[in-house]
Amino acid sequence: MLKRKWLISTAACVLICLFWSFLYSLGTGGSLNMLESALQDRVMVQSDAERAPHTDINIIKIDQKSLEALGQFPWDRGMYAELITMLAEAGAKAIALDVVLAEPGNNPDSDAMMAEVMRKYPNVILPVVFNFKARQNAPGEMETESILYPADTIGAGRNQVGHINVMQDNDGTVRMLTVGLEATDGEVVPAFSVKLANYLLDAGNQVQWKEKESAWYRGTERIPLNNRSQIATEFYTKPREEITLQTGYDSQSFVDVYTGEIDAAYYENKVVLIGPYAPGLQDEYLTPLSTTLKMYGVEIHANMVQSLVAGKFLTKASAPVNYSIIIAMTLLSLLLFERFTGIKAFAVYGAVALLFLSGWVLSYFMKNYFIAVTYPFLSLSSMFIFTVVMHYVTERKERSRVTNIFGRFVPRTVVDEMLASGEEVKVGGQRRDISVVFVDIRGFTPMSEKLQPEQVIQVLNEYLDICTKAVFKYNGTLDKFIGDGVMAIFGAPISQPNHPEMAVRAALEMKRQSAELEERCLREIGVPVRFGVGVNSGPAVVGNIGSEMLRLDYTAIGDTVNLSARLEANAKPGQILISEETLARVQGIFKTESIGEIKVKGKEKPVLVTEVVGAVDVESASIERRDGEE
Template sequence: MSKKNWLQTIAAGLVLMLFSTFLYTANKLYFIEGPLQDSMRNTKSITERQPDDRIKIIKIDDKSLKEIGKFPWDRSVYAAAIEKLENAGVAAIGLDVVMAEPSKNSDDDKKLADVLAAYDNIIMPVQINYPAKQLEAGQLIPERIDYPSPNLTTDKQRMAHVNVFVDKDGKARKLPVGLPDENNNMILAFSAALINLVLPEEEQVRWDDVSEQWMRGSKVIPTSGKHQVATEFYSVPRQEIDANTGYETISFVDVLNKDIPFPEGTIALIGPYVTGMLDEYPTPVSSVKMFGIEIHANMIQTLLENKFYKESGKAASIAIIFIISLLSIFLFERFKGRIATFVFLGFLVLYALLWFSLYFFVSILTPLIYPVFAMVTIYIWSIVSHYLAERKERGRVTGIFGRFVAKSVVDELLQSGEDVKLGGSRKDITLIFVDIRGFTPMSEKLEPEQVIQVLNEYLDVCTKAIFKFNGTLDKFMGDGVMAMFGAPIEFDNHPEMAVRSAIEMKGQADILEQKLIRDYGIGVKFGLGINSGPAVVGNIGSEGLRLDYTAIGDTVNLSARLESNAKPGQILISEHTYARVKDIFRIEPVGEIKVKGKEKPVMVYEVMGEL
């Protein structure tokens, strides 16, 4: 490849690389990236998705609403349910029902307040409300925070936010471990506050003011700018428990009316489990929305297992895009055609394996679609650039080869895709030999520059006539021309095309002769010989250096002998050609003539013109 083409390729590749980087930094392909990463991550086995049997969902469901009554319920109902759970030995209780306003019945509030004061393992919900748009990107300045009513509790150590954030495509993939309040103090997430009730102090979730990082014990929780960490999903929405999957769900009314045993260390979540209560979100694990209480259950297990998947940083992600792009530029320029396709597919599979390896073995989520987008666009560009280069080269070859054969012949040869090889094959063809009569006397009278000009004009007449009828220009021989018809592309009517070409030459030569007489006072004519028959046609010469596409054999020799016997302006043809065109042209017999190389005289005819 030329230096210019290399520079063009590198420039185009760099532009595509920078464009892919822009798409990544602007997160323009989130609607593809998110679902792709979801499909990659949702490959856990049933064993890997084993739910923690300590997590129980106490659901406010249709059954409970039917027996207890319409929502909202009296707060004494929650007090009674919490008492039953405490008596059953539940380690932590989370109530995901916002109670920001005092009850109309103060006694109702007091019953729940007494229960909350009696036990230190109950987490109440805080709802943080944000404006539709922050002043700056990434800000988390609350517009209003709905704390539990002071009539119930004022202990902020027993409060946690229940906010669920969704990505740009509307799906909840991450949960904020904590969020800043109006004084920029951190409010723990509902899930984080609950696991802190069952973990030793040295393993609990906390915010480190010095490093400004969220910690789970001594391990950093890899949160995003909005304090979010990727949630691992161990259940699908509204999944009933079976032998292997799903968190156990218990109707709220059953907790009130039955004595249900719970395993040691149970974390009980109380929350809405009906669509009408508007606490459900799309997630990557199902097309069915997941209730908020289910999302919190999955987040609790994510935090308990202390296995977090960290997204590669922006710098590392851009570096990946750059490396993939540069390798793509090199590989797709080096390899072409089918090999390039295999290289592309192999490269694609290799990156997918790398992505999986980083995900499963070192818990890092790298960009998926953006490096692939760079790879695909550079591959497509390489195909286009190679195609354009081949078209350019094809045009160059066509231009060169087109000086020897007709354009239609060139196109057909190129479309065949056959290589040019040393050797030949036997073909039935027609040969024309043309010579300028009177050229030597003319060259003695004219200046050399004028001779060359006249010769070129005559040879141009011959060439155009040959190409007009799909002939192949074999060679120029001084002031003569050799051409063949029927090779390399076979035509059944090659004798007819050869004769028509000869008639065209004769007619154009007559016009040119008048011009020469007018300019120089001298004119010349053509003598033409035509013969048809078998000949060996192919490439002769040096395969490594130069090849000459030509025809050899007795058919060729006889055509040359006929030309040497032709008078000025005469078209002589052999009996072999005559037999094939006698019904197409006006032809008169000349008689038998003795030619060199033949023991017996040969019958010769003269073409007079069209019928």
């Protein structure tokens, strides 16, 4: 039984591991992965002090104010050339224009102005856009359909471009910075933010692609990218956050700088990003900081720049590590929850879950390391639920088994009543008022001599079956078989106010049912098999008696039991003898004949004994009562 239970639990453990591992292997799709991302978002939220924006990163906004003053988009490229020239001449460290200029403009002179700017100021960065195939061959792949470089009329060099692709997760949220993308010619195009971050980093910490190792480095530190060349980005500003002493990137309207209202010298030694900052320009995305308010693309690039400068790279655990955690949590659950049951199991589950979640949070804050949380936690919970159900089913089976076993000693109705009452059957004895019945076969020894052993057993079983059914019919408890004798208790373990009556009725039932057996034995073997029955009522110690560690018997002991046995020993074949105490309790219910006083073993004085002949007819008893009243 125990081995079978462990086999079932082990099989369930394996299936649970495989199930959650399979779901994890499906990748970033599905609500569970969204939950995983949401939990990571909550942990990564920083306080205002922690997310203070970099003071050398500035944003020039193409906002509604600028659109109203300079006209609707797209603008003439000469305006960008003029503004960039102003900033470059004022000493800006780097200038990034987050506006796609992939096609030649309508005004060739304006393109020529931009080309001159690009030639004269190498610290100007223009965007490259990668267009990916709508249907990829496999999860995680990023097969390119086309790449939009700045138009040839602008003449941007390869060192003056960076991709501006903002990758969204399946829930539409931007969490990752794609450090570099591979072009169709094999060249790796760094992100917009990589190009700008290098202007804020010293020579020893530059972000660069090492082709020999096929890896990105920040200085000597390898950047822990996923299989899509991505790293989680930290966010230092909330969407559209205005600048204060500690929050929001320093930002101004395009028109204010372009018209000279804000002096270009303000941007000396700054990294400047110029980009759309108005809803109608369709360059806004959800971020972990808000599920409703979107952040403009230029803000996201600014945050990505600062993430690279800070160098606080978040590492997500690899698939093998997460698979190992799922397996470990499931096995731990199996070992713990097979050992602990009930309330203890719930307490252990809560403690393990709390420790795991605490370790998950600490691994991020101390090591910038994220392990999967949803799948290991669900594997823990699944195994917990399984073991709780298993314990319940096992307990129900055991209860049913014990009930069936106990049901062989007492009637099913008594068993059900005991279970419904919720009372414990205590180890040890209780003083109870009961009636005890002893039954024995008269003529069993001569019968045994005439029959084969198999026939003896058959007759004995028929006799015992008659006794057992009679006891159960009247809600008695079959105490034990003693050779060819039977001991039964009435009034325990469930109290019966009329237990003396039930005991005598059971004895009469045995006498009635044994008539056929007696006749058959007389006909077949020439020896009548008849019962002798003794019944006594009174106090006795009833309970589980024996070795608590090895074996217990539910029985009754005391003088009441002894006298019942003595009465049975003195009963002639077919006689039912009852004591004076039992007679007093069943007076008027049965037809009786006084035997008188007899000397029994164990008693100094003779005891008054009465034979029960049969039950009083109900109609006759009523007539007698009426006659008595008259």
